[in-house]
Amino acid sequence: xxxxxxxxxxxxxxxxxxxxxxxxxxxxxxxxxxxxxxxxxxxxxxxxxxxxxxxxxxxxxxxxxxxxxxxxxxxxxxxxxxxxxxxxxxxxxxxxxxxxxxxxxxxxxxxxxxxxxxxxxxxxxxxxxxxxxxxxxxxxxxxxxxxxxxxxxxxxxxxxxxxxxxxxxxxxxxxxxxxxxxxxxxxxxxxxxxxxxxxxxxxxxxxxxxxxxxxxxxxxxxxxxxxxxxxxxxxxxxxxxxxxxxxxxxxxxxxxxxxxxxxxxxxxxxxxxxxxxxxxxxxxxxxxxxxxxxxxxxxxxxxxxxxxxxxxxxxxxxxxxxxxxxxxxxxxxxxxxxxxxxxxxxxxxxxxxxxxxxxxxxxxxxxxxxxxxxxxxxxxxxxxxxxxxxxxxxxxxxxxxxxxxxxxxxxxxxxxxxxxxxxxxxxxxxxxxxxxxxxxxxxxxxxxxxxxxxxxxxxxxxxxxxxxxxxxxxxxxxxxxxxxx
Amino acid sequence: xxxxxxxxxxxxxxxxxxxxxxxxxxxxxxxxxxxxxxxxxxxxxxxxxxxxxxxxxxxxxxxxxxxxxxxxxxxxxxxxxxxxxxxxxxxxxxxxxxxxxxxxxxxxxxxxxxxxxxxxxxxxxxxxxxxxxxxxxxxxxxxxxxxxxxxxxxxxxxxxxxxxxxxxxxxxxxxxxxxxxxxxxxxxxxxxxxxxxxxxxxxxxxxxxxxxxxxxxxxxxxxxxxxxxxxxxxxxxxxxxxxxxxxxxxxxxxxxxxxxxxxxxxxxxxxxxxxxxxxxxxxxxxxxxxxxxxxxxxxxxxxxxxxxxxxxxxxxxxxxxxxxxxxxxxxxxxxxxxxxxxxxxxxxxxxxxxxxxxxxxxxxxxxxxxxxxxxxxxxxxxxxxxxxxxxxxxxxxxx
Numbered sequence: 001x002x003x004x005x006x007x008x009x010x011x012x013x014x015x016x017x018x019x020x021x022x023x024x025x026x027x028x029x030x031x032x033x034x035x036x037x038x039x040x041x042x043x044x045x046x047x048x049x050x051x052x053x054x055x056x057x058x059x060x061x062x063x064x065x066x067x068x069x070x071x072x073x074x075x076x077x078x079x080x081x082x083x084x085x086x087x088x089x090x091x092x093x094x095x096x097x098x099x100x101x102x103x104x105x106x107x108x109x110x111x112x113x114x115x116x117x118x119x120x121x122x123x124x125x126x127x128x129x130x131x132x133x134x135x136x137x138x139x140x141x142x143x144x145x146x147x148x149x150x151x152x153x154x155x156x157x158x159x160x161x162x163x164x165x166x167x168x169x170x171x172x173x174x175x176x177x178x179x180x181x182x183x184x185x186x187x188x189x190x191x192x193x194x195x196x197x198x199x200x201x202x203x204x205x206x207x208x209x210x211x212x213x214x215x216x217x218x219x220x221x222x223x224x225x226x227x228x229x230x231x232x233x234x235x236x237x238x239x240x241x242x243x244x245x246x247x248x249x250x251x252x253x254x255x256x257x258x259x260x261x262x263x264x265x266x267x268x269x270x271x272x273x274x275x276x277x278x279x280x281x282x283x284x285x286x287x288x289x290x291x292x293x294x295x296x297x298x299x300x301x302x303x304x305x306x307x308x309x310x311x312x313x314x315x316x317x318x319x320x321x322x323x324x325x326x327x328x329x330x331x332x333x334x335x336x337x338x339x340x341x342x343x344x345x346x347x348x349x350x351x352x353x354x355x356x357x358x359x360x361x362x363x364x365x366x367x368x369x370x371x372x373x374x375x376x377x378x379x380x381x382x383x384x385x386x387x388x389x390x391x392x393x394x395x396x397x398x399x400x401x402x403x404x405x406x407x408x409x410x411x412x413x414x415x416x417x418x419x420x421x422x423x424x425x426x427x428x429x430x431x432x433x434x435x436x437x438x439x440x441x442x443x444x445x446x447x448x449x450x451x452x453x454x455x456x457x458x459x460x461x462x463x464x465x466x467x468x469x470x471x472x473x474x475x476x477x478x479x480x481x482x483x484x485x
Numbered sequence: 486x487x488x489x490x491x492x493x494x495x496x497x498x499x500x501x502x503x504x505x506x507x508x509x510x511x512x513x514x515x516x517x518x519x520x521x522x523x524x525x526x527x528x529x530x531x532x533x534x535x536x537x538x539x540x541x542x543x544x545x546x547x548x549x550x551x552x553x554x555x556x557x558x559x560x561x562x563x564x565x566x567x568x569x570x571x572x573x574x575x576x577x578x579x580x581x582x583x584x585x586x587x588x589x590x591x592x593x594x595x596x597x598x599x600x601x602x603x604x605x606x607x608x609x610x611x612x613x614x615x616x617x618x619x620x621x622x623x624x625x626x627x628x629x630x631x632x633x634x635x636x637x638x639x640x641x642x643x644x645x646x647x648x649x650x651x652x653x654x655x656x657x658x659x660x661x662x663x664x665x666x667x668x669x670x671x672x673x674x675x676x677x678x679x680x681x682x683x684x685x686x687x688x689x690x691x692x693x694x695x696x697x698x699x700x701x702x703x704x705x706x707x708x709x710x711x712x713x714x715x716x717x718x719x720x721x722x723x724x725x726x727x728x729x730x731x732x733x734x735x736x737x738x739x740x741x742x743x744x745x746x747x748x749x750x751x752x753x754x755x756x757x758x759x760x761x762x763x764x765x766x767x768x769x770x771x772x773x774x775x776x777x778x779x780x781x782x783x784x785x786x787x788x789x790x791x792x793x794x795x796x797x798x799x800x801x802x803x804x805x806x807x808x809x810x811x812x813x814x815x816x817x818x819x820x821x822x823x824x825x826x827x828x829x830x831x832x833x834x835x836x837x838x839x840x841x842x843x844x845x846x847x848x849x850x851x852x853x854x855x856x857x858x859x860x861x862x863x864x865x866x867x868x869x870x871x872x873x874x875x876x877x878x879x880x881x882x883x884x
Contacts, residue, residue, distance in 0.1 A: 419681045458671055462667055471663065
């Protein structure tokens with residue numbers, strides 16, 4: 001397969017691999033597009049969003065305190081609202097003011113808006129956009145979502161504490177960090193899973209003899225299933241329902257510290273009393289009971305399983321190149337993953353080196369987040385307030401930090417290029433264009449700087465004949481080539 | 486059953502109602518029929534949607550998440566509806582809602598994504614089709630002017646495919662008409678964008694006519710807000726009805742409602758699951774009231790990818806199971822009991838010893854509605870809409 005010329009390759013590097021060109025980026029990439037991308041690989045951690053953001057444990061405590069303050073305020077008002085536990089309240093007309101303030105501070109304590117704007121600013125300003133896209137890919141692979149109340153304050157910290165530090169290390173390491181982080185343990189209900197024959201279950205049984213209404217704790221297999229199905233071997237990875245249940249038993253005891261755990265509050269804790277005793281057999285292999293490390297060994301084996309290499313290779317190819325990636329590309333990535341024993345920096349390099357990744361036709365339709373970030377980058381600006389990015393994402397169907405399921409956001413054009421979503425993109429583009437149309441560069445120059453050789457003649461003609469700068473920029477944002485990467 | 490509906494219609498005729506409607510024998514029997522499919526994403530717990538109050542094992546299996554007998558909305562001595570489904574219960578009392586308490590997709594998948602894929606694609610092989618069965622239904626009606634629409638910013642698989650379906654969600658629309666024209670031109674050679682954009686513009690224009698509510702609040706966020714959410718849910722139902730009432734408006738609509746994956750703390754009369762049911766009930770209520778006279782021409786199906794385990798789990802929730810409840814609603818339904826059989830919750834009847842077993846393939850329900858309500862030919866149902874499904878007989882006696 002012949003590679004495109006260097007102008008085309010530079011345009012592909014900044015749009016497909018990166019996050020859309022900032023004003024002078026194409027010039028930087030032009031002389032050596034592959035080299036420009038490889039220079040963004042690192043042996044260390046990926047970039048962190050700007051500002052001093054709290055740790056997950058700090059967020060956990062702040063959120064819990066805010067909830068308790070709200071409950072106290074409600075009691076003081078003598079009213080008990082039907083607000084479900086763990087959900088941020090929205091003030092309703094007629095609610096007492098103290099309750100309203102307490103409710104608002106619960107929403108603030110999740111830190112979601114602060115986390116999201118910091119992340120968007122990093123993406124909009126980054127001079128290493130491939131590195132950031134690589135992080136975003138892995139954050140979506142190991143999805144935690146703010147749709148789950150208890151996990152909500154930890155979604156931002158999860159990305160900073162799990163994904164960014166390990167995005168260029170070994171896959172196994174990322175899988176272990178992810179599976180044991182409080183955000184994941186809460187998102188997929190692991191924190192409350194109890195071995196049916198554990199000491200904790202026996203205590204609960206005794207309590208139930210005294211009080212039949214006392215809770216009856218037990219096994220929850222949600223995280224075990226998703227680690228297998230989504231994070232590692234994939235749905236065709238050759239496991240059965242019995243393997244899922246066995247893995248869930250092995251994971252019992254992995255939990256999150258609460259007020260009774262002293263300085264471990266909001267952090268990973270292993271509760272030996274909740275651990276299901278005994279050896280487990282998972283996908284044909286026997287795991288002796290080593291307590292908290294039993295599940296660790298299982299996760300390491302899953303990460304090293306051949307089905308995992310295939311699953312990850314296919315997902316990387318699908319995200320970066322095509323909704324229907326070529327088998328040749330998938331197999332190159334798979335071989336790299338196997339040969340390097342899951343070295344993610346080497347996997348990224350293998351992607352850059354694969355000729356199939358440089359097919360000229362842009363087939364990936366941008367997600368709403370990609371679209372908004374690339375429009376900001378084209379103008380060399382970053383969003384300042386959370387609402388500037390959170391509101392349009394809601395409209396376009398990609399709520400901040402809130403993928404609808406553990407599978408994460410969809411990758412395919414059929415999901416995002418829906419009729420209504422295009423109208424929402426147009427509406428946003430009109431508003432954004434009117435804010436930024438006072439910039440120093442002519443719209444045609446903005447278009448050339450953003451798309452390079454990808455700018456088509458019809459789009460160029462439409463921009464040139466637009467009746468205002470605002471209209472010209474809207475045409476650029478909505479052009480078929482800007483909507484794709 | 487058939488006899489009683491005939492009598493009802495004769496009664497209407499005798500009273501001088503809708504003479505023109507019944508008199509127009511040559512009129513296409515299904516020309517103005519409408520179908521709304523609600524997909525509950527996440528695996529809705531059928532045993533809470535329609536508690537089997539007559540089943541001796543229900544309370545012992547469910548423990549603290551069983552809906553108390555004193556709270557349920559009774560359908561008969563065997564089944565009830567969840568206390569939050571007040572509007573749907575009122576419909577049921579009027580013969581306009583029925584339950585299918587043990588339906589499932591053809592192959593027992595425990596993954597949400599695979600099961601949703603099978604539910605929406607209408608084929609039995611996971612990821613076996615890139616088009617959805619509602620889209621292929623539209624395809625079988627090529628000669629008739631029937632439009633499809635999904636509600637929400639993303640396009641669900643059930644309506645994806647060769648026929649361009651509309652989509653709509655509350656929120657801002659484009660300003661002016663120059664840009665729509667310029668972009669229509671620019672998308673001329675772009676198959677994906679040209680047809681999606683044209684459909685989007687058409688819907689935006691129709692939204693104005695339909696008075697569709699423009700408040701921008703994602704269903705999910707709204708749902709987390711307690712009482713106010715149900716006002717918005719009702720508005721959403723009303724907006725959908727507004728579209729369907731327009732000349733040339735959609736006759737086939739898909740609505741996704743997520744948040745049913747209740748592994749922990751699912752609650753009983755109140756709580757997480759109850760909140761979702763209240764939301765669903767409010768959307769249905771808004772839709773039914775908004776459709777007014779057209780409700781008699783409308784059938785709604787509410788279905789989920791799988792039910793949940795029969796027994797409460799260790800975190801006061803339930804895990805991925807097999808059969809669940811589907812609801813069939815509509816002004817023109819025939820009265821009747823449950824659709825399909827009840828397998829019971831006896832331990833030797835549970836699927837793999839843990840889930841409510843399926844007695845009805847969900848495709849049989851879908852096929853029954855498509856055949857009786859929309860008049861889709863059996864051959865097309867068996868070969869095109871639900872490929873290789875000749876062995877799955879459509880449910881009869883629904884409409």
